[in-house]
Amino acid sequence: MATAPQLPPEQPPQPPLEVVRQVPEPRGPKKRRWPKWLGLGLLALVLIIIIAAVASNSGQKTPTSSPASSAPAAPSSVLSQLHAWYTGGGSTQIGALSSDLTSISNDINTMVNGPATGNIPSMSAFRSDVSKFQADIQAAQSNLPPAGVPGLRADYAAALDSYGMAATDINEALTAVGNGDDSTATTDFLNAITALNSGDDKINAATADIQNYTG
Numbered sequence: 001m002a003t004a005p006q007l008p009p010e011q012p013p014q015p016p017l018e019v020v021r022q023v024p025e026p027r028g029p030k031k032r033r034w035p036k037w038l039g040l041g042l043l044a045l046v047l048i049i050i051i052a053a054v055a056s057n058s059g060q061k062t063p064t065s066s067p068a069s070s071a072p073a074a075p076s077s078v079l080s081q082l083h084a085w086y087t088g089g090g091s092t093q094i095g096a097l098s099s100d101l102t103s104i105s106n107d108i109n110t111m112v113n114g115p116a117t118g119n120i121p122s123m124s125a126f127r128s129d130v131s132k133f134q135a136d137i138q139a140a141q142s143n144l145p146p147a148g149v150p151g152l153r154a155d156y157a158a159a160l161d162s163y164g165m166a167a168t169d170i171n172e173a174l175t176a177v178g179n180g181d182d183s184t185a186t187t188d189f190l191n192a193i194t195a196l197n198s199g200d201d202k203i204n205a206a207t208a209d210i211q212n213y214t215g
Contacts, residue, residue: 078148082210085145093140097163100133104170123174130174134167145206149213155206162199166192 107129111121141160147153173188 078146078213081146081148085143089143090145093136093143096136097133097140100129100136103129104133123178127171127174130167130170134164137164137167149209152206152209152213155202155209159199159202159206162195162202166195166199169195 104126107121107126110119111126113119137160141157144153145156169188169192173185173192176182176185176188
């Protein structure tokens with residue numbers, strides 16, 4: 001008697017395949033990340049050093065007279081000119097630049113840290129501060145210190161040129177911010193940092209020029 005073919009055991013029903021969709025997470029507003037300008041708070045202090053250096057050298061120095069002559073020597077004309085420059089507008093212009101750099105430092109800090117605290121930076125106020133900075137730079141450029149102190153006029157002028165380039169870079173960065181171009185804005189801000197650092201170096205050199213002058 002033939003044996004009936006045995007069917008394979010019936011398999012339990014399989015659950016239907018689930019189609020898994022990867023739903024992208026909703027994106028929040030784009031965050032702007034600005035470079036932090038380390039040392040900006042020191043820029044005003046660096047400029048004030050010039051005031052101290054000029055003030056300490058503004059007295060009337062007289063060269064040592066020879067034993068054969070008992071008549072007093074004439075005061076140093078170079079130091080007289082330096083003192084006249086300082087009291088005739090130089091100190092006021094340096095003070096204005098110092099104030100400008102403090103304002104710009106505060107503007108940058110607000111831009112970097114403000115969004116996290118809900119303090120939205122004002123682009124118009126920032127531009128106004130930069131415009132004042134540029135005007136004060138031009139005023140200082142029209143009243144350079146006397147050339148009698150070796151290196152002073154050249155170093156001071158070079159510092160002002162560098163600060164002027166920094167102001168231009170900041171304005172370009174703010175334009176890029178308004179256009180939503182974060183990459184260009186960051187590059188412009190970094191260029192401004194380089195120019196400010198160069199200006200600082202020249203201010204330090206000008207300070208050393210005064211301190212090292214012996215008349």
